[in-house]
Amino acid sequence: MSEAQPVLRLEGIVKTFPGVRALDGVDFSVFPGEVHALMGENGAGKSTLMKVLAGMYQPNEGRIIIDRKPVVMRNPIEAKQNGIILIHQELSLAEQMTVAENVFLGELPRRRWGFVDWKVLEERVGSILAKLNCDFGPRTNVGSLSIAKKQMVEIARALTHQAKVVVFDEPTASLTDAEKVVLFDIINDLKSDGVSIVYISHRMEEIFTISDRITVLRDGSYRGTLVAVDTTEDEVTQLMIGRSLDYSRNIEQGEIGDITLEVDGLSCGRLYSDVSFSVRAGEVVGFYGLVGAGRTEIAETLFGLREPTSGTIRLDGEAVSIGSPADAIANGISLVPESRKEQGLVLGMNCRDNITLPQVDDMTAGPFVSNGAEIAIYDMYRDRLDIKAPSWRSEVGNLSGGNQQKIVIGKWLAMKPRVLIVDEPTRGIDVGSKAEIHSLIRELAHSGYAVIVISSEMPEILRVSDRVIAMYQGRIMREFTADEVNEDNLVQAISGIGNGKAA
Structure with missing residues (x-):
C-alpha cells in the first residue's frame, strides 16, 4: 500500500x-x-x-x-x-x-x-x-x-x-x-x-x-x-x-437495599410476555438481548409509553397503575431513552432549559419562570455529573455526545426518581466519555437508586451490572448474578439455546 x-x-x-x-x-x-x-x-x-x-x-x-x-x-x-x-x-x-x-x-x-x-x-x-x-x-x-x-x-x-x-x-x-x-x-x-x-x-x-x-x-x-x-x-x-482505561468488569458493589421495583407477569401483546423481575435500591440490573427481544418495550411500559395487556407493577411493595409518563414520574420512575437527540433533548434549546424542562411548571411565579431556580438546578447537576459546557446558555446540540447524555441523565435525576431506567447509555459516545458514564451509573446505584440498564454492548452490560437479565423473543431466558455471567452463557441465553426454556 x-x-x-x-x-x-x-x-x-x-x-x-x-x-x-x-x-x-x-x-x-x-x-x-x-x-x-x-x-x-x-x-x-x-x-x-x-x-x-x-x-x-x-x-x-x-x-x-x-x-x-x-x-x-x-x-x-x-x-x-x-x-x-x-x-x-x-x-x-x-x-x-x-x-x-x-x-x-x-x-x-x-x-x-x-x-x-x-x-x-x-x-x-x-x-x-x-x-x-x-x-x-x-x-x-x-x-x-x-x-x-x-x-x-x-x-x-x-x-x-x-x-x-x-x-x-x-x-x-x-x-x-x-x-x-x-x-x-x-x-x-x-x-x-x-x-x-x-x-x-x-x-x-x-x-x-x-x-x-x-x-x-x-x-x-x-x-x-x-x-x-x-x-x-x-x-x-x-x-x-492521553491515558489508558480500565476495562475490567465491575466487581465493587455498594449496599443493596430492599426491593424498589417489582414486575410480575407483565405482558404487552406480541412484544413481550410473562416478564417478571425485581430491582433493589443500590442495584444495577442489566437487560441484554438481540434487537427485538423486548427490552426497550418493557422500559417504555414502565414509563407509561405502552399499555400492558396483563401483569402487575409494584413500587415498594404496592401495586401501581402507570398509564402515562406523568404517572411514571409521579411514582418515581424516570427513563433516559435510547436516542438522546430524537427523544431526550431539544437540540436548539440551552443546557439549563433542557435539564429543567420536565419540572418547568413547578418553577413558575405567575406567568414567569423563576430564572434563579432553573440556574440553581442546572449548576447542581453540572457539578454532580461533571457536565462540560461553556455556560448554561450553550445550545445542547453543540455539546459532545457524552455531555449531551449527561444532560439527559441530569434532567431525570432532577425529578428525584426512585427507579432510573437508562436505555443504550453510551450509544455514539467515545471511549473516554463511555468510561465516565459507566462510573456515573455505578455511583448512582451506590447513592441508593434502583437502576435498570439496557444495552446492546455486552462489555457494557458485564461492566456495570450487579445482575443481568437475558431476553429472547420477548421472554426472559436467564437471570445471572455478576459472579455467574460470562460471554458464553450470555450469548447462549439471548440466542434461545441457554437452558432450553424461559426462566
Whole structure:
C-alpha cells in the first residue's frame, strides 16, 4: 500500500469557528481500496474534517488533493462530482417521501418533458435494496421505518454514485447485528472494487474488524496513524485520550437495599410476555438481548409509553397503575431513552432549559419562570455529573455526545426518581466519555437508586451490572448474578439455546 499513491490527501487542514479552532493543521490520506478508520473523542474534529472533505465546510487553511490534483469543493454537489460520498451520522431523510425518492433525492431519473421516470427509479432502487438485503421496498414511506432501516436507506444513497471515497460516520449506531454483517460485506465489496472507505466509529471491535489503518485525532490535532494489525486497543485509546482505561468488569458493589421495583407477569401483546423481575435500591440490573427481544418495550411500559395487556407493577411493595409518563414520574420512575437527540433533548434549546424542562411548571411565579431556580438546578447537576459546557446558555446540540447524555441523565435525576431506567447509555459516545458514564451509573446505584440498564454492548452490560437479565423473543431466558455471567452463557441465553426454556 505504501508504494501506491493516495486517492485522497488532506494537507494542513485548519478550520475555525468563533472562539474555537476545530481543526489545527490536520493531515490525512486514503489509498485506493483501503478502509481507513478515523478515531477520536467526541469533539476531536472527526466529523468536522469529513464535512470539510464533503464540501459542507470550507477550510481556513490547507488543501484537498484527489488523484494528485488539488481541488476546491464549495458544496456537497461538487464533492459528489469529485467522487466523495458522505453518509451522515445524523439521518438526513425526508420522512414524508418514499425510499426511492430519498435514495435519488435531487437526481430523480427523468423522461421527456421533465416527468419523473418512476419505473426506472423503482427498478434502480429495488436492485440496491436487494443488495443490502433490506426487507422493505422502494415504495415504502421512510417515516414508517425504524431507525436501523432508515440508516440502511442512507447507505443505499451511497451506492447510487460512482464513488472514489465513501465516508461512513458511525454507520452501525442503529443497526442490528445482522445488518452490521450486511454492511461489512458491502464495505468489503466496495474495497474489492477499488473504492476507498473512511470509517468513523467509537466501537473498537468494529475498527479492528474492518479497517486497514487507524488515524487518531485529539483536540482538533493529528495524533498519529497506526496499522490495524500491528496495534492494540490500548495504544489507540492512549492516542485518543492521553491515558489508558480500565476495562475490567465491575466487581465493587455498594449496599443493596430492599426491593424498589417489582414486575410480575407483565405482558404487552406480541412484544413481550410473562416478564417478571425485581430491582433493589443500590442495584444495577442489566437487560441484554438481540434487537427485538423486548427490552426497550418493557422500559417504555414502565414509563407509561405502552399499555400492558396483563401483569402487575409494584413500587415498594404496592401495586401501581402507570398509564402515562406523568404517572411514571409521579411514582418515581424516570427513563433516559435510547436516542438522546430524537427523544431526550431539544437540540436548539440551552443546557439549563433542557435539564429543567420536565419540572418547568413547578418553577413558575405567575406567568414567569423563576430564572434563579432553573440556574440553581442546572449548576447542581453540572457539578454532580461533571457536565462540560461553556455556560448554561450553550445550545445542547453543540455539546459532545457524552455531555449531551449527561444532560439527559441530569434532567431525570432532577425529578428525584426512585427507579432510573437508562436505555443504550453510551450509544455514539467515545471511549473516554463511555468510561465516565459507566462510573456515573455505578455511583448512582451506590447513592441508593434502583437502576435498570439496557444495552446492546455486552462489555457494557458485564461492566456495570450487579445482575443481568437475558431476553429472547420477548421472554426472559436467564437471570445471572455478576459472579455467574460470562460471554458464553450470555450469548447462549439471548440466542434461545441457554437452558432450553424461559426462566
